[in-house]
Amino acid sequence: MKGIKNKIAVVTGGARGLGKEMARRLAQEGALVIIADILKDAAESTAKEIEESGGKADFYEIDLVEMSEIDRMIDWVIEKYKSLDILINNAGINIREYATEISEENFDKVMDLNLKSYYFCSRAAARYMKKQDNGGCIVCTSSGNSKKFTTKRTPYCISKAAVNGLVAALANEWGRDNIRVNGVAPGYIMTDMVKEGIAEGIIEVDKIMTVLPNKRFLEPEEIASAVVFLASDEASGITGQTLFVDGGWSVNGLPED
Numbered sequence: 001m002k003g004i005k006n007k008i009a010v011v012t013g014g015a016r017g018l019g020k021e022m023a024r025r026l027a028q029e030g031a032l033v034i035i036a037d038i039l040k041d042a043a044e045s046t047a048k049e050i051e052e053s054g055g056k057a058d059f060y061e062i063d064l065v066e067m068s069e070i071d072r073m074i075d076w077v078i079e080k081y082k083s084l085d086i087l088i089n090n091a092g093i094n095i096r097e098y099a100t101e102i103s104e105e106n107f108d109k110v111m112d113l114n115l116k117s118y119y120f121c122s123r124a125a126a127r128y129m130k131k132q133d134n135g136g137c138i139v140c141t142s143s144g145n146s147k148k149f150t151t152k153r154t155p156y157c158i159s160k161a162a163v164n165g166l167v168a169a170l171a172n173e174w175g176r177d178n179i180r181v182n183g184v185a186p187g188y189i190m191t192d193m194v195k196e197g198i199a200e201g202i203i204e205v206d207k208i209m210t211v212l213p214n215k216r217f218l219e220p221e222e223i224a225s226a227v228v229f230l231a232s233d234e235a236s237g238i239t240g241q242t243l244f245v246d247g248g249w250s251v252n253g254l255p256e257d
Contacts, residue, residue, distance in 0.1 A: 001029055001229060001232035001233070001234050002234055003232045003233025004026065004029035004030055004031050004086075004228065005030030006031070007030075007032070007085035007086055008031070008034070008081045008084050008085050008086070009023075009026050009032065009033050009085065009087070009231070010034045010036055010074075010077060010084065010086070010087050010088065010121075010125070011023045011026070011033060011034070011035060011036065011088040012036045012037070012062075012064055012088065012089055012090050012091040012121060013064075014033070014043065014046065015035055015037035015042035015045075015046050015059075016037075016042050017191055017192070017220070018090065018141065018191070018223055018224070019037070019088075019091070020035075020046050021221060021223070021224040022088055022223075022224045022228070023035055023050065024046075024049075024050060024053075025221070025225065025227070025228045026086070026088075026228055026231070027050045027056060027057055028055065029232070031056070031085075031086065032056040032058070032081065033047075033050060033055070033056065033058075034057070034058045034059065034060055034081075035057065035060070036059075036062050036073060037060075038061065038062065038063050038064070040059070040061040043060070044059050046059070047059040060073055060076065060077075064091050064117040064121070065113055065116070065117060067116070067117075067120050070120045070124050071120075071124050074124040074125055074127075083128075083132060084125055084129065084136065085129075085132075085134065085137065086137050086138075086139075086231045087121060087122065087125040087136070087138045088140075088141070088227060089117070089118040089121055089138065089140040089141065090140075090141040091113055091117060092113055092114045092141060093113050093114065093156075094110065094156040095153075095155065096152045096153055097152060098151065098152055098154075102155060106155070110156055110159055114160065114163070115159045115163060115166070122138050122140075122170055126138075126170075126174055126177070129174075129177065129178075130177040130179065134178070135177060135178025135179045135180070136178075136179050137179070137180045137182075137231045138179065138181045138182075139181075139183065139184060139227050139230050139231050140166065140167055140181070140182070140184075141163075141186070141227075142160050142163045142164055142167070142183040142185035142186075143157075143163075143186060144185055145157045145160050146160035146164050146242070147161075147185070147244070147250045148211075164183055167181050167183040167241070168240045168241075168242075171240030171241075172240060175239055180230075180235070180236075180239040181239060181240065182230040182238060182239060182240070182241050182243065183242035183243065184223060184242070184243050184245055185242050185243065185244045185246065185250070186245055187212070187218060187244070187245065187249040187250070188208055188212060188217050188218065188246070188247070188249065189217060189218045189219070189220055189222075189223060190217040194217065210255040210256055210257060211249055211252050212247050212248065212249055212252070213247060213248030213249070213251070214247035216247065218246070218247055230243065
């Protein structure tokens with residue numbers, strides 16, 4: 001895709017899962033990717049895998065709920081690589097409890113990582129991107145649960161709905177600085193976690209299929225491709241948008257057998 005080659009990209013939560021696939025895809029397009037994750041060994045391993053496959057990668061150990069660490073990470077990227085062109089806010093968690101039962105501590109854990117870290121990472125990156133002739137691009141991982149809500153994940157749903165608002169608000173404010181901000185909202189994806197859930201009987205595939213117009217799980221590569229598209233010059237006219245990559249789940253009005 002146009003405008004990815006030789007760019008400096010940071011992917012939070014990039015050590016495994018969807019974040020790993022996003023990092024791998026960016027590297028395939030020629031970006032130098034920094035894996036920012038609390039899982040140091042996994043982040044280092046992912047960076048090594050990318051380099052062994054011909055890409056360029058580095059890693060940075062960070063606890064993204066410690067906001068002071070975020071500024072230090074961005075400063076480190078600028079000091080080492082002299083620019084920051086792409087930020088992918090992807091790190092996230094979900095704690096499954098009924099709304100009447102979840103503790104304040106667990107509510108804060110979800111909000112701190114899923115929303116607050118996105119804001120402070122974006123802010124830290126934008127302060128540098130504003131000074132660059134080419135500006136920059138930020139892509140945030142939202143969720144189909146920002147629009148289609150399910151029980152026992154109220155804080156998660158709230159945080160992801162707020163991410164969509166964050167995307168729009170920051171895009172509006174930073175458009176004058178040549179900084180684009182967009183989001184990608186994945187639906188049901190065939191990740192390792194989902195495979196384990198199916199094997200253990202926690203995830204009921206037949207029920208899920210009733211709400212998916214395309215009648216299949218998506219692959220991580222399909223989400224990563226959407227992220228890389230929004231980060232590329234191919235999407236130069238797109239900002240403030242959340243793209244639902246969910247197989248039509250968000251527009252299904254009535255479940256079907």
